[in-house]
Amino acid sequence: MAARRAVGAARRKGDVAAEAAARAVVDRAKRQLGERGLPWWTDGAPDYNRHLARNTPYAAWYQGLASTLPTGEIGQPAS
Structure with missing residues (x-):
């Protein structure tokens, strides 16, 4: 959630570089949580x-x- 708040703060400030960095952190977290990347539901189970x-x-x-x-x-x- 801190990364998502950082995206919002960067957008409000108009800081494109900070927004891109925060979005990268959000993306990395979502991938680690399984929300992005290879679908788990096609594992054959x-x-x-x-x-x-x-x-x-x-x-x-x-x-x-x-x-x-x-x-x-x-x-x-x-x-």
Whole structure:
């Protein structure tokens, strides 16, 4: 976020060089976070989007998560 604020500050000042430098920092951060660059979703792994967690290989994890939360928080009936 500091780099994004630096972009704004440079734009307000009209400092083209500082804006370019700040944008480079933002780009580097986004690439490290996986927001830019090679797409991670084409890695060949199965897509379980639009599936209930209980119908996926994550069922045991989901059930364990459900047991650690108060009732009603992740699809369990509230009392």
